[in-house]
Amino acid sequence: MSFYDLLFGPFAEFGFMRRALMGCIALSISGAPIGVFLVLRRMSLMGDVMAHAILPGAAIGFLLSGFSLFAMTAGGVIAGLLVALGAGAIARTTPLREDASFAAFYLVSLGLGVMIVSIRGSNIDLLHVLFGNVLALDDPSLFLIGGIATVTLLALALIYRLLVAECFDPGFLKSVGGAGGLAHFLFLALVVLNLVGGFNALGTLMVVGLIVLPAASARFWSETVPGQIGAAALIGIVSSAAGLLISYHGELPTSPAIILVAGAIHAVSILAGRHGSFVHQALHARHLRG
Amino acid sequence: MLKSSAPAVRVDNLTLSYRRHPAVHHVSGEFSPGSFTAIFGPNGAGKSTLLKGIVGLIKPDSGRVLLDGVARHDIGYLPQQSALDRSFPMRVLDVAAMGLWRKAGIFRAIGRKSLDHVEAALAAVGLTGFEDRLIGTLSGGQFQRALFARLLLQDARLILLDEPFTAIDARTCDDLLALIARWHAEGRTVVTVLHDLELVREHIPETLLLAREKVAWGPTTEVLTDENLARARHLHEAFEDDAELCEMPA
Numbered sequence: 001m002s003f004y005d006l007l008f009g010p011f012a013e014f015g016f017m018r019r020a021l022m023g024c025i026a027l028s029i030s031g032a033p034i035g036v037f038l039v040l041r042r043m044s045l046m047g048d049v050m051a052h053a054i055l056p057g058a059a060i061g062f063l064l065s066g067f068s069l070f071a072m073t074a075g076g077v078i079a080g081l082l083v084a085l086g087a088g089a090i091a092r093t094t095p096l097r098e099d100a101s102f103a104a105f106y107l108v109s110l111g112l113g114v115m116i117v118s119i120r121g122s123n124i125d126l127l128h129v130l131f132g133n134v135l136a137l138d139d140p141s142l143f144l145i146g147g148i149a150t151v152t153l154l155a156l157a158l159i160y161r162l163l164v165a166e167c168f169d170p171g172f173l174k175s176v177g178g179a180g181g182l183a184h185f186l187f188l189a190l191v192v193l194n195l196v197g198g199f200n201a202l203g204t205l206m207v208v209g210l211i212v213l214p215a216a217s218a219r220f221w222s223e224t225v226p227g228q229i230g231a232a233a234l235i236g237i238v239s240s241a242a243g244l245l246i247s248y249h250g251e252l253p254t255s256p257a258i259i260l261v262a263g264a265i266h267a268v269s270i271l272a273g274r275h276g277s278f279v280h281q282a283l284h285a286r287h288l289r290g
Numbered sequence: 291m292l293k294s295s296a297p298a299v300r301v302d303n304l305t306l307s308y309r310r311h312p313a314v315h316h317v318s319g320e321f322s323p324g325s326f327t328a329i330f331g332p333n334g335a336g337k338s339t340l341l342k343g344i345v346g347l348i349k350p351d352s353g354r355v356l357l358d359g360v361a362r363h364d365i366g367y368l369p370q371q372s373a374l375d376r377s378f379p380m381r382v383l384d385v386a387a388m389g390l391w392r393k394a395g396i397f398r399a400i401g402r403k404s405l406d407h408v409e410a411a412l413a414a415v416g417l418t419g420f421e422d423r424l425i426g427t428l429s430g431g432q433f434q435r436a437l438f439a440r441l442l443l444q445d446a447r448l449i450l451l452d453e454p455f456t457a458i459d460a461r462t463c464d465d466l467l468a469l470i471a472r473w474h475a476e477g478r479t480v481v482t483v484l485h486d487l488e489l490v491r492e493h494i495p496e497t498l499l500l501a502r503e504k505v506a507w508g509p510t511t512e513v514l515t516d517e518n519l520a521r522a523r524h525l526h527e528a529f530e531d532d533a534e535l536c537e538m539p540a
Contacts, residue, residue, distance in 0.1 A: 040378060040379070158396075158397070159396070161396050161397075162396050164378075164380070164384075165388060165391075167375060167378055168374065168375055168378040168380055168385075169369070169373075169374050169375070169388070171347060171367070171369040171373050171374075172367065172369065172388065172440075174345075174346075174347055175345045175346070175347065175363070175365060175367040175369075176363050176391045176392065176444075177362070177363035178391065178396070223379055223424055224379050224381070224424075225379055225380075228379070
């Protein structure tokens with residue numbers, strides 16, 4: 001097998017591979033800044049929580065109108081936003097911390113979803129929602145992912161300064177009248193959008209991996225926010241391409257392959273990244289003169 | 291700048307509380323235009339809370355804060371350092387440039403001319419050459435200098451400082467005190483929470499002695515008497531779990 005067959009052949013030959021790659025690239029680019037801010041705000045696990053929270057919404061959409069992209073997306077977005085708004089509002093108006101408030105909301109959301117599914121007595125196959133089907137992305141799915149990526153990048157460009165100020169010094173932002181709370185809610189809405197956008201491709205749970213793993217790895221390659229976003233996007237794209245190829249050549253499931261490649265890159269980053277990795281610490285063990 | 295254009299802050303029967311327990315209890319008085327006042331008192335006396343109430347970070351339970359000659363969003367407020375996330379990857383330049391918020395807001399670009407102002411502010415606090423350093427690599431004193439550069443750029447006529455010299459060495463303290471004195475000389479109204487009695491006596495003309503309630507407020511020499519300080523210590527007790535409702539008219 002030639003180098004070309006190994007790396008480019010599958011994409012040149014098959015439309016579904018190209019589609020899968022495009023979808024994953026769009027997800028990687030829009031998920032990168034989302035992931036970096038999640039990591040910086042110590043909300044890495046919030047992605048997972050939100051993924052659980054949108055799952056019942058997508059399932060309800062699935063129950064109501066069958067396998068409809070629109071119904072499942074709308075259900076997921078509504079459930080996600082309800083949890084984000086409700087939990088955020090309670091965290092800001094009562095002594096309950098945000099993490100506890102989110103946990104409470106998503107658990108209720110999950111319970112509700114499972115309850116609705118069992119009442120309907122349907123043994124629908126939720127595997128698609130859980131693990132997605134990146135090799136069967138149709139036009140509407142691709143447009144949805146591309147649209148969400150566009151909205152995410154534009155919205156983040158607009159609220160970037162607000163978001164950074166809110167992360168670093170919320171008291172200052174409030175004192176100059178900046179809408180820190182609004183920035184926070186907008187950010188959570190973008191998290192929901194990206195998770196929903198990704199569940200068709202990678203599945204609800206796996207998409208968190210493509211958002212958070214590259215961002216957590218990026219911490220080892222750059223010390224600035226823009227640098228980390230760039231690194232995360234690159235890691236996401238490389239993981240997607242490599243994961244697709246591994247799954248193609250090895251006849252392995254695609255989503256886990258992509259996430260495992262991202263996980264491998266994360267391990268390499270921890271070991272040998274430019275900032276704070278084990279190798280970096282070992283090389284810089286001796287102190288300087290001044 | 292003329293003194294008459296300096297803003298004043300009047301607090302009127304102000305009560306601010308946490309979980310219904312007042313941290314600032316029925317305090318009235320005025321920070322007059324162009325005044326330079328220290329808020330002094332024991333831990334938990336409501337000093338930081340009073341500043342937060344003036345800035346609008348806490349809503350009053352009763353009474354009110356009246357700002358004269360300044361909009362609430364034009365106050366230069368320096369929070370306690372512990373309230374900031376110093377691990378956040380920001381450059382010193384970025385922190386100082388936040389002071390341009392009133393001019394640049396969320397969207398407007400920060401141009402060459404504004405960047406010159408930022409450089410000048412960093413130079414004024416002795417941080418030239420630190421522009422690209424991440425704040426996580428700064429010492430406590432250097433970080434406080436960066437926050438003062440931000441305050442300089444805010445160019446606020448009412449400046450509220452919450453314990454600006456905690457865990458800061460003598461030289462940095464002197465430099466920052468000189469900056470504050472300059473603000474005072476320029477006719478700005480300055481209020482600072484302080485812990486160091488000697489520092490207040492030596493440098494700050496007026497003092498509000500606070501122990502949840504106002505103990506004394508006026509010229510520092512008249513306020514910081516042994517008798518008043520003893521009263522402050524006496525007034526200040528831990529809140530009672532079974533405290534009764536306050537009957538004082540709101």
